[in-house]
Amino acid sequence: MKKALLALSLLASLAMAKQELRLFNWADYIPEEVVQEFEKRYDARVVIDTFEAPEAMLAKLAAGGDAEYDVVVPPDYYVLQMARQGLIRELDHSKLPNLKNLAPEFQDPAYDPGNKHSIPYQWGTTGIAWDSAVVKKDLDTWGVFFNPKNYVGPCFLLDEMRETIGAALKYLGYSLNDTDPGHLEEAKKLLIGAKKRCLGFAGGVEARSRLLAGDAEVIHAYSGDIIQVQLEEAPTLRYAVPKEGGTIWTDAVAITRRAPHAELAYKFLNFLLEPKIAAAISNYNAYATPVAAAIPYLDPELKNNPAIFPPPEVRKKLEYIRDVGEAIKLYDRIWTEVKSR
C-alpha cells in the first residue's frame, strides 16, 4: 500500500515537472486555443508575459531577461538590432522544417535576410480608415491629412514618429526611410499643417474609438485594428493603403540567446508555422499570415479581403520601416517640433 502511494506521488511529481516555455509577447496577440494545443501536444506549460512597447521588451531582455525568457515577439526593425546586441540567437533551420510553409516573399525578408534570427508571425499595413456611412466616397490619398483640397472631415494622425513622418514622406513621393534634411523639412511643414486641420495625434486604438464614436471621420490606422472591428461589429468601416504607398510591418518571433528551454522554443516556432495554427492566429487577430499554406484555412472574409492581403500592385508600393542610423536624431527633432507647435 505504502509503495503504491509512493509510486503515485512520484508519478504526480513527474507530471508536475512539466517543461515550461516562457513567452514574451504583446498583450492579447495569441489565441488561447493555440496555446492550449501546444501545451497538450508537448506536455508543456506556456507562461506568457506581456509588454506594451518594444522599447520595454528590449530593456527587459538587456537587463538579463535573455536568460529568463525563451521566445520573444519583436517588430521587424528590432530583429537585426537585437541580433547585433546578442540578445537573440541564430536559428538552426534543421529544427524548423515548417519554414517551407512560408510565402516566398517571407523566405528572405529585408528586415532579417534568410530568416536567420527570426520567423515571421503576423503582418499588416498602415494606411487610412474611414466610416463609409459618413464619408460617401472611397478615399485613396494621404492628401486627406496633408492637402486642404482633399480634406474630408475631422481626422487623427497616429502618434508614432516613424509612421507619421513616413506618411508625409510618402505623400511627397519620397521613401519613408528618407534621410535627406530638405525632404524631412518638407514633411515637417505638411505635418504642422495637418495638425492644425486634424484633431491631433492618437494611438491606434484610441483613434479607432474616436472613429467609431463619430468624433473623427478619417484616421491614420493599422490594417488589423480596423478589419477586426469591421468584421465583428461595424461593417461600414473601410481601410485602404493610399495610392502614394504606405508601411508594411511584420512582427517576428525569435529565440533568446540564452533561452533556458531552447529545444521547446524550437518546437514552438515550428508549431507557429503549421498551416492550421497560423490560420487560427490570423483568424483571431485579423492580421495577415506569412504562412502561405495557412491561407486555405482562413475565414473567407479574411482570405478574400484586399485590406488584409493587398493585391500585388499595392504590395509594390509598401515599404518597411528601416533603421535610419544617425538620421534618427533628425526625425526626433522634427517630431518634437511638430508635436510642440
Add this chain to the structure above:
Amino acid sequence: MRRLLNFYTLVLLGFLYLPIAVIVALSFNKSRFGARWTGFTLHWYEKLLSNHRVLEYAWNSLFVAVVSTLIATVLGTLLAVGIWRYRFRLKSALRFLLYVPVVVPDIVMGVSLLLFFAWWRQKTGLFHLSLTTIIIGHVTFQIAYVALLVKSRLASLDPGLEEAAADLGARGFATFRYVTFPLVWPGILAGALLAFSLSLDDFVITFFTAGPGSTTLPLYIFASVKRGVTPEIHALSAILIAATTAAMIVGRALMQRR
C-alpha cells in the same frame, strides 16, 4: 448657499466616481470595442471565468498583495513600536528615514531595486526576477506606510499605560500583547489595508522587479492598452471594485464594533 454646497458635492462625487462607473458600465456592454453601447450582456464575465490566463495574473496580484502586506505589517508595526518605546542614538535620523520611501518617486525606487537585484544576482545567483522580488520591492515601501500609521496611533497613547503594566509585573512582550497591541490595532489594521491596496495597484515598482511568470494585473492592463483593453478586463475591474468596497464595509463594521 446650501444649494451651491449640494451642487459642489455632486460635482465632486461625479469627478471621483464617474470614471469607475464607466468601467462598470462597459463591462456589461455587448460591444467588444467599447465605443458604442450595443446592448446589455454578461458574456464578458463568463469569458473572464474561463480565461485562465487573466485569472492567473489576478492571482499573482493577490498573492503578492497578501504576502507583502503580512510581512510589511509585522515589520512596520515593530518599527513604530520600537521608535515609540525606546530611546537610542540616531532615533531622529531613523524617524526621518521612514519618510524617504514615501516621498521618493516610484520610478527611482523601481530602478534602484532592479540594479540592486542585478548586483546580488551576480554575486549569489539568487534574486532572479520573479514574484519574490516583486514582494521584496513592495515590502520596502509598505513598511514606511504601516509604520507611519501605527506611529500616529501610538502618539495618542498615554505612555503611563505601559508603565502601569510594568508596575503590575508585565514583561516587555506581555505589555505589548495585552496593553499596547489592543490599543493600537485599529492603526495596524488601517496600515495593513493601505499597504494591501498600494500593493494591489502598484505598477511602476512591479514593472521593474517582475520577471518571467510574474505578470500582475496592473502590468497586464497596461500592456493591453496599445492593442485595446478587452471588456473582460473591465469585468475583472468591476469585480475588484466590488470586492474592495465590500472589504471596506466589513472593515468599518469591525472597527465600529470595538
